[in-house]
Amino acid sequence: MIQISNLHKSYKMGSNSLHVLKGINFKIDEGELVAIMGSSGSGKSTLLNILGMLDIADEGNYLLDNVLIKDLTETTAANYRNRFLGFVFQSFNLINYKNALENVALPLYYQGLRRKIRQQKALEYLKKVGLLNWAKHLPSELSGGQKQRVAIARAMASEPKVLLADEPTGALDSNTSREVMSLIQKINDEGKTILVVTHEIDIAKMCKRIITLKDGVIVEDKKTDQILL
Amino acid sequence: MFSRDQWQEIFETIRKNKLRTILSGFTVALGIFIFIILFGFGNGLKNSFEQFFLDDATNTLWLYPGVTSKAYQGFKDNRRIEFENSDLIDIQENFTFFLENITPRINRREVLSYKGQSNIYNIRAVAPDHQYVEKTIIMKGRFINQKDIDERTKNITIGRLVAQDIFKKEDPVGKYIEMGESAFKVVGVFQDKSGDREERLVYLPYTTRQLMEKNNDKIDQIIVSFKPELGYVGALAFEKQLGDFFKSKKVIDPTDKSGLYIRNTTERVRQNQRFASTLQIIVAFVGIGTLIAGIIGISNIMVFVVNERTKELGVRKALGATPISIVAMILNESIFITTLSGIFGLLTGIFMLSRMDDQLEQYFILDPYVDSLTALIATFLLIFFGAIAGYIPAKRAASIKPIVALRDE
Numbered sequence: 001m002i003q004i005s006n007l008h009k010s011y012k013m014g015s016n017s018l019h020v021l022k023g024i025n026f027k028i029d030e031g032e033l034v035a036i037m038g039s040s041g042s043g044k045s046t047l048l049n050i051l052g053m054l055d056i057a058d059e060g061n062y063l064l065d066n067v068l069i070k071d072l073t074e075t076t077a078a079n080y081r082n083r084f085l086g087f088v089f090q091s092f093n094l095i096n097y098k099n100a101l102e103n104v105a106l107p108l109y110y111q112g113l114r115r116k117i118r119q120q121k122a123l124e125y126l127k128k129v130g131l132l133n134w135a136k137h138l139p140s141e142l143s144g145g146q147k148q149r150v151a152i153a154r155a156m157a158s159e160p161k162v163l164l165a166d167e168p169t170g171a172l173d174s175n176t177s178r179e180v181m182s183l184i185q186k187i188n189d190e191g192k193t194i195l196v197v198t199h200e201i202d203i204a205k206m207c208k209r210i211i212t213l214k215d216g217v218i219v220e221d222k223k224t225d226q227i228l229l
Numbered sequence: 230m231f232s233r234d235q236w237q238e239i240f241e242t243i244r245k246n247k248l249r250t251i252l253s254g255f256t257v258a259l260g261i262f263i264f265i266i267l268f269g270f271g272n273g274l275k276n277s278f279e280q281f282f283l284d285d286a287t288n289t290l291w292l293y294p295g296v297t298s299k300a301y302q303g304f305k306d307n308r309r310i311e312f313e314n315s316d317l318i319d320i321q322e323n324f325t326f327f328l329e330n331i332t333p334r335i336n337r338r339e340v341l342s343y344k345g346q347s348n349i350y351n352i353r354a355v356a357p358d359h360q361y362v363e364k365t366i367i368m369k370g371r372f373i374n375q376k377d378i379d380e381r382t383k384n385i386t387i388g389r390l391v392a393q394d395i396f397k398k399e400d401p402v403g404k405y406i407e408m409g410e411s412a413f414k415v416v417g418v419f420q421d422k423s424g425d426r427e428e429r430l431v432y433l434p435y436t437t438r439q440l441m442e443k444n445n446d447k448i449d450q451i452i453v454s455f456k457p458e459l460g461y462v463g464a465l466a467f468e469k470q471l472g473d474f475f476k477s478k479k480v481i482d483p484t485d486k487s488g489l490y491i492r493n494t495t496e497r498v499r500q501n502q503r504f505a506s507t508l509q510i511i512v513a514f515v516g517i518g519t520l521i522a523g524i525i526g527i528s529n530i531m532v533f534v535v536n537e538r539t540k541e542l543g544v545r546k547a548l549g550a551t552p553i554s555i556v557a558m559i560l561n562e563s564i565f566i567t568t569l570s571g572i573f574g575l576l577t578g579i580f581m582l583s584r585m586d587d588q589l590e591q592y593f594i595l596d597p598y599v600d601s602l603t604a605l606i607a608t609f610l611l612i613f614f615g616a617i618a619g620y621i622p623a624k625r626a627a628s629i630k631p632i633v634a635l636r637d638e
Contacts, residue, residue: 054632082549097245110549
């Protein structure tokens with residue numbers, strides 16, 4: 001599903017340049033649940049952003065579902081993001097003036113679906129994350145865990161090939177973290193490929209495979225015994 | 230770009246961001262409203278000004294005979310100069326190039342009586358051209374004509390207020406009024422914008438007046454108007470030549486300042502016109518200033534709005550919004566709001582102006598108005614610049630990498 005070879009990325013910091021990713025190689029198959037582990041500054045978020053086409057690599061190849069992701073125009077990148085990827089962010093990034101239902105329906109709007117179908121689908125995914133009764137609530141009326149579940153519903157609604165989660169539990173307490181991870185496991189069980197970036201080993205252990213980054217290189221890539229929730 | 234779905238999305242955004250909507254809408258509405266009001270007031274001032282100063286014909290020379298102060302060519306000083314009919318003919322013959330209208334004037338006061346009612350009025354004996362010099366407006370009947378002059382008829386044209394005083398609700402035209410020994414037939418009623426005094430006048434053929442006064446040929450004053458295309462310089466040349474001509478004809482020392490007076494309205498007109506154009510410039514300046522202030526206001530708000538939405542735009546991009554759809558969204562939203570509120574401000578302003586009408590006349594603002602073209606252009610400009618002001622930050626926001634936009638707190 002995802003194939004990455006020799007990925008490099010550096011950031012210009014004034015006159016210095018910071019080499020964040022120093023040649024990353026891996027392959028992720030369909031249906032995997034992969035944790036990308038690493039302490040802050042290891043380059044894991046940068047990697048995820050490149051995978052999510054939110055950022056561009058300096059060097060290297062990135063194949064997503066056998067499509068080469070390179071030199072995309074903003075418009076094509078937007079279309080790919082819309083069709084292939086679902087995002088879950090640490091800070092949820094829900095649009096604060098839209099209610100849960102509208103937030104979930106938003107990626108469908110950009111897919112060009114009709115309003116009625118959008119509503120239907122959004123409700124379906126809200127139901128899946130157990131928030132059907134909260135459809136008309138604004139993000140400010142939801143708890144952290146609920147917000148993240150809305151965000152997951154939103155990411156899933158566009159039926160992406162890959163779900164990318166950047167520290168999905170970073171802003172949550174341990175109980176709600178487990179709830180959210182349980183939801184992610186459930187979605188994975190249904191066959192979705194999921195990448196979770198985290199710095200917590202507990203969270204990583206809830207995945208099926210852990211890729212550990214350190215200073216821009218992969219130091220470990222192994223299957224793990226998934227802790228089922 | 231203008232699908233129903235997109236409008237739904239826009240309305241939703243507008244509805245759910247009331248403060249933002251009201252803020253930008255208010256700026257535009259207020260800008261247009263103030264523009265209309267100020268511009269209207271400016272036009273009102275101009276109206277008053279024109280009513281005060283620009284009523285009489287502006288291209289006239291007034292000739293008054295005086296009393297000489299110097300002895301000259303065998304004549305003693307302190308000689309009273311008089312105008313007579315031949316002077317009119319001389320001017321007509323010698324100054325064809327300059328001349329537009331010419332009329333003598335003989336002023337008297339007399340008692341008019343009708344059906345036992347009497348009143349004293351100023352009677353002006355004039356030629357038909359007087360109508361154009363004084364810009365007299367005929368309401369009924371006619372002014373004194375050339376036939377009246379030639380045949381020395383006993384016809385008069387009376388002012389609106391004279392008619393009101395004497396005839397009450399009767400139609401004065403064709404009625405006879407007694408003046409002195411004889412009866413005069415009213416052939417017309419006139420009005421004059423210069424005010425009440427001018428409408429309490431009676432016009433009489435000057436030849437008739439001369440006949441009444443022992444068939445003399447004396448004239449009190451001569452009013453000539455020159456062709457407007459002569460301009461200021463031409464008017465001065467005309468004045469100079471006319472003065473020289475009369476001084477030589479009446480044998481007045483060329484350096485004598487009191488034998489003959491010529492009043493040239495051109496200088497006053499020039500000043501008035503300068504004042505009017507200054508007024509115009511001030512009005513335009515105020516108008517443009519208001520507009521610019523409005524444009525800056527809406528620009529600031531647009532920059533603020535887009536900045537505030539950076540993160541939202543990042544989220545939208547992560548979810549698959551293309552740069553074009555981001556720009557289109559912001560533009561459609563801002564154009565929609567500015568158009569609606571612009572039209573609202575426009576209508577409110579025009580409504581206020583029409584309500585004021587002449588209520589502010591005491592402050593010299595008469596019939597304030599804004600012509601619809603100016604109003605529409607102003608509204609359009611504000612909407613247009615509002616759109617540009619929205620486009621620039623929208624374009625920038627759309628081209629920010631989503632990752633940067635998402636990091637925005």
